Amino acid sequence: MASLRRILLATDLEPKSDRALERAVHLARRFDAELTALHVVDGTGGPYGCLPLHHVEAELQRHILAVPGGAEIRSQAVAVRGDAVEHRVAGYAGLWLPDLLVVGLHQRDRVADLFLASTVERIAIADGTPMLIVRDKPLQPYLRALVPVDFSERSRPSVDGVRMLMREGSIHLLHVVDLPGMAGRCSSPLDTAPLDTAQVAHDFRKVLGTPSGEPDQEPAVETILLTGSPGRRIVDLARDGRYDLVALGSARRSGVSRALLGSTASEVIEALPCDVLIGGTGGVRSPVPASTFGLNGESDAGEPDGHH
């Protein structure tokens, strides 16, 4: 099971991103992880384009310290210039190799135009790190997670990602059957009689794998089997089930995630009522050349593991 040692927070410094910052700090405290807060200054003259990068970094650090517990974690702040947020974030992630990327999600309005779902989706596609999209104020650790799975290896990063973030509570593995041949045979979402339930139970166990943590630090696992349209079922269940976290498959892959994270990824992310974890690529990551990040004079950080 992956452990949470490095958290990269990508923030646009908007007040609406404060929840993502607070969640990142909470996770860093809970798992004794190191936090890097990254801000991409709009290189074409955005709102903070006039500020020296070291001032932006100091502001990031000040915001971290302002969060309760922020002074107790290992943290650093990095500001870089660039006009493509997703490439800068992916570039830094490719060099620093975080276990989790945290971003905030703005609702579409006339003020927020940077971290809309479309931007979040582009970051997810550009980088293979598991990405936590924070929408809710973090009042407590994640205690109730919904993890849609398609029983392929592609589902494992989602399961591993949720386990990385939870030491207690419950994880609900959801499999939604949407085969054309099922049409008309299942009279309701809960009518799974036509399915080979023994095989499904076996598949659930397989995708779940063997927990590697201490039993008392493992969330309980339950399984749910539904029929119907996966996207609609997941959103409906997330709304009705009072989940505080939904884990989706990698945006880089196909399979169950394709129905959710294909051309309509931003719509699905916006439709979910809670925080969303986009599973990573399961440890497969494309190497990123330093020039992509633009270390040569682009950032006051100097080295990606430098402390400030």
Add this chain to the structure above:
Amino acid sequence: MPENQMAITELFSAAEVILDAAPATKPALLDRLAAEAATRSGRPAPEILDALLAREKIGSTALGKGVALPHTELAELAVPVVLFARLQRAIDFDARDDEPVDLVFLALWPASNRKGLLAAMAEICGALRDPQSVRRLRGAKTPADAAQIVLQAVARDGEDPDIVKDPDDAPPGL
């Protein structure tokens, strides 16, 4: 500028200008600025000074080329405070370029208006990118002159958003 933010032009006048201040050190300067801000804001000077020192602890607020922008947020502050001080003699401000500082802007912002401080800092930094404005501030005869120079520079910078700005690449003003 969004409706919930206050522009520097709304906050700054000759009354916020201190010419030829004579602190000998950075702590003495911050102490003086905190005292001046206290009279304008109604907040206790020690509270303001502590917040400014906490911010400097993260990293110097010197911008380079002899200019500094100490700033912070205060929870109980009702309205923003912006001051400008010109020093009789430049002092060490732990600047990255090691240049002693003789022009200082102070920005205090209510913590409840989190976005306002960054926007104000960007406004001040943008205005100071004009080398002539910095030069004229050093030669200003009266507080009214200095205030006018600042406000004109802010206005010019706001009118020309297409200027490509790279404050990390030896800009002319800073």
